[in-house]
Amino acid sequence: MSIKAPEPYLPYPWGDNIPFVYAIKALNKGEATPEQQKLILHELMNLTGYYDLSYRPDSDRDTAFAEG
Secondary structure, three states, rough: OOOOOOOOOOOOOOHOOOOOOOHHHHHOOOOOOOHHHHHHHHHHHHOOOOOOOOOOOOOOOHHHHHHH
């Protein structure tokens, strides 16, 4: 099973999360509130799959790749 990369002209999946977008903008300006900083950290952990299991049941190679 292969996953096709998204088309480059499509919006990012997180683009609809307006509070996250504004928090990133505030962070870039150095003006992010503590709540915005927590939101950014939470969303980045989800986007990067930080808490995802590295085990892939269909392929030991995929598991090895996910392990790094």
